[in-house]
Amino acid sequence: MLFCIGRYVSRYTWEVNGGKRLVRIDDDIKTRLTKLYEKRNELFSEIKETVISKAHLRTPVSNKRERQKNTPTPRKPKIRRLLPFNSPEVRAAPIDKPPAERSILPHEKEPWIKRLDQSSTNDASTQTKTYHEKDFDVKIMAKYGSSHRSSIISDPTQQAICKAMLNGRMSFVHHIMKSDQYKQAVLQEVCKHIHKEICEICRKEENQLHYHTEIADWESLLHYLKGKATVTVRLLQSVLLKDASEQEVKGHKVISLCTGFSVFLYSRNHTLSRLQYTIGLLLDQCGATKEAISILHDLGFSVSPSALHRKKRDIVLKQEERIDNTVARYVSERRDVMTCEKIIKDYEDTTYQLTEKVEGPIQSPRIPVCNMHCTLLSNGCGAQLNAFTTLELWDCSRTAFSSTKLSSEVTFSMNYRNMHTTSAMQKPETVVFDTRVNKVSNTETLNSSGNQENLVAYLKKKMLRRKDNPCIPIEILGDNVDILITPANMTSDRQRKSWHWFLLLATQKRIIDQELPTNKPVADIETISSCVFFPSKVEILDFQRNIQFHVARILSNFIGELKSFEKLLPNYIPHPQIEKTSQKSVFINCDLIDESENSSDGMIRIMQRVHSLAVPFIDGTVEKVVLGGDVLTNERAMSAQQAMRNNESSYEKLLGVIHRPEGLHRQMNFLMSVYQEFYKEESSSDGGSLYQLRNLINRRNVSGAEQVTKDFRSHMNFVVDAMSGYVVAAFMSLHSMNDMDDKPGSFPLFSLMNENQKTDWLYDQADLVMDVLGVKDTAYIDELNENIKQLDIDCNKLCEMKSATGFQCALCDKHYVTEGHFRNHLKKKHQWQFHESTLTKRSDSVVSSFIRMALLLVDSCDAYRMGDGERCLRNAKFEWMYAGALGHTKYKLWLWRYIAYIVAILSPKESFEYKWNICQNLMGGVDQNIPNDNCVELQIKKIKSQLNTQGSNKSFNSAKVVTMSTQVIDNMKQKLMQVNNTVRAGRKRPQVDKSVDIGRIAECVL
DSSP states (O other): OHHHHHHHHHHHHSBOSOHHHHHHHHHHHHHHHHHHHHHHHHHHHHHHHHTOOOOOOOOOOOSOOOOOOOSSSOOOOOOOBOOOOSOOOOOOOOOOOOTTTTTTSTTOOSHHHHHHHSOOOOOGGGOOOOOSSOOOOEEEEEEETTEEEEEEEOOHHHHHHHHHHHTTOTTHHHHHHHSHHHHHHHHHHHHHHHHHHHHHHHHOTTOTTSTTOOOOOHHHHHHHHHHHOHHHHHHHHHHHSTTOOTTTOOTHHHHHHHHHHHHHHHHHOTTOOHHHHHHHHHHHHTTOOHHHHHHHHHTTSSOOHHHHHHHHHHHHHHHHHHHIIIIIHHHHHHHHHHHHHHHHHHHHHHHHHHHHOOSSOOOOOOOOOOSSBOOGGGOOOOSOGGGOOHHHHHHTTOSBOOOSOOSSOOOOOOOSOOTTTOSSOOOOSOOOOOTTSOSSOOHHHHOOHHHHHHHHHHHHHHHHHHHHSOOOOEEEEEEEEEEEEOOSSOOSSSOOEEEEEEEEEEEEOSOOOTTSOOSSOSSOTTTSOGGGGSOOHHHHHHHHHHHHHHHHHHHHHHOGGGGGGGGGSOSSOOOTTHHHHTSOOOEEEEEEESOOTTSHHHHHHHHHHHHHHHOOEETTEEOOEEEEEOHHHHHHHHHHHHHTTTSSSTTTTTOOEEEEEOHHHHHHHHHHHHHHHHOOGGGTTSTTOHHHHHHHTTOTTOOOGGGTTTSHHHHHHHHHHHHHHHHHHHHHHHTTOSSTTOOOTTSOOGGGSOHHHHHHHHHHHHHHHHHHHTOSOOHHHHHHHHHHHHHHHHHHHHHHTBOSSSEEOTTTOOEESSHHHHHHHHHHHHOOOOOOOOOOOOOOOHHHHHHHHHHHHHHHHHHHHHTOHHHHHHHHHHHHHHHHHHTOHHHHHHHHHHHHIIIIISOHHHHHHHHHOOEEESSOSTTOEEEHHHHHHHHHHHHHHHHHTTGGGOOHHHHHHHHHHHHHHHHHHHHHHHHHTOOOOOSSOOOOOOHHHHHHHHHHHO
């Protein structure tokens, strides 16, 4: 008890500058002292009885309390006040005790109680005290159960620590770090704790920094790190983010914190290389050399090039999984549907034939087991029928049917009656296949009427469900990849290496229609009217409206007074499928084939690979898919099909593809026709010719038809600029303008017109310009259509009298082998009059022909940019006519096939999808579509750019790895940019002011 009193008094003795607080607790101290006196007396009485003597404890008082006074003014000595020992208690009235009861404590005096009564006006928070000498000593006692140890602390640092701890402050850590001795101990303990945290992170296999993971969310990664290494993250946060609080750690600060942690951990454990792998793959994708990646690897920011090469093998497996989830899934689903349709059709045909029999008992229809793959009727898997899907049925039935008798037979547990024994047939609850049998089951057991009928009913329901959620159909795109390696030191043994590979790319159709029929073609190609290959009157009017829009936009761009009209015009020409074409496309690099399309044998192998990859088939019957590419690829693919005509099945004949010439090469061919017709070097002295205009505006990147395929954009821009110059010149001529910025008096007062009136006026001006340039003259197409109709009538009359061996005259029964002799017979003997096509000769100007072809080219490019399949089909008819007039036989033939596929050969569903899925949208947006073959060209460009970083080490294997990994890395890059909120580069090229060039062209042609 004396120890408690001494500690209590000592604490109040150590209090410094607590005047205000003493005033509040003065009365409480007196009350406590009174209670302590009572307890002290009781304790001493007990001690006397037990005859135990203990030394009294008291805080030693330092003798060095006096300080030197440096001021002449005498000051009162400062009185040290007691520190509060614990919180105040309920006050009690003080009780005076006689001096006899207080004489037990030695050396105790009364004045210190009086000092407590003295109030102080000094605030402790405003007082500053500098200790020049040791002011006090501290005695501490540690109890260990029944024993205890005590020690007096004289070290100033330890005293400051004890004082801060008694005051309940956290500043004692600050005092600890002031001493080198304690600082080293603290740092050693912190390092030990950090080492423990890092070992725990490195030990976990499910670590989010492991190399086989991907960075998807920085917030989750930081949360994981805080949970596993709290102290380490806190230290890094103080280093990287200065004084940022927990709430401020967001955005790029989170990325910086996770990045710093990843760099530190990679130096300790190379398996924790999640960030380093990501950086290395991005560097390799963006064209960094091995030397640059090796330097960053040494700095700890990236993995080594060899590690990247090994990592790409795993990425190839991911790409193969994507192919399985899209291409292989579609093929498998379609094969299941074809299998079910064949089972249902065979069952219904057999049932129909049995019902037609008049005599004999009705036998149960038996589904024939043909040379197709095993279906549900011969799978032998143990499962419930109502839990099956057609995909599961197919997977369980991959083994071909064998006629060998099996030792074990399939047994069924049927919960229904036979339909021949009772009229009321119950539906089966379960059909259980015995799991002990092989995958090929006994056909005799399967061919029961009840089993077959219920099975067919189940398959029909399953097919109806499949139609509600079908797998997205695909198309195949392809083009050749040509690599040329020229050695620096060429010898007779080291010559140029020319590699020719073929890239296969699968794309999902964005525009489909499941309601259209697929059982028959749109029309019979042999009897269809030839007029469908020519533009109709409706299509001509639509084409003229589109041209009017393009001319109006040219006028609003370059005529000074009409530039305010630009915002009145729509941004694009709409079409019915614009919402779907604005969605981002899904395309996958499927394979790189080590075959050249230049050889017939190589093209056959390429076609076989296409069939094995993407063509659904069953029992030799195929379901066709579209194969898109340039005209040369389509021509070689068709040659490969003709070379395989002698095979038996459609699958072996390679008839599972539908050819389609794609848009980029189609635009190139038509632009080449424009240059071949109008760009002549000998016309350099003719004012207004393309060659003269090229020199006028100094377009050095324009070289003629030979360079169109190598530099399409520059040649296309020059044709558009020349056409725009002629349009502006025609408008200036109509309004007698000397310059594009003139304001003629023939203009109406635009301030008095509303927006609709202004737009109508602008379209009227565009219509006048079209009349001046001779673009609206389409009478020759109408005359051509009339001639075609008459020729079709004559051909239909002759076809009615055509036989297998020739022509049989219906009037005189005379037989002719050739059509020419038969025509002469009808003319001479029966006075038939056949139509002779006579076209009116027209003197069309060169300018009108050039403007018409240039506007057609501009509209076709705009149609592909918008993904307008209907407009592309209409413009193909005009291009087909121009190809025939210019003598481009191959181009004309493929345009005819493109039109024939849509209007006759394909079914309505296939025709609709063939016409509209002509573009790919890489980024998403209304006018961001590009032709399919342009998408393939971009992928080939990426592959070549990465192969160039390999130098002379490139090979087919490395090219295939690049092909199968480039898309996965691109997706990783896009996700990382999205997570980091990285500013994306501009999607469009900057607008260039061409007013000067257009003005010079307009002045030249006026």
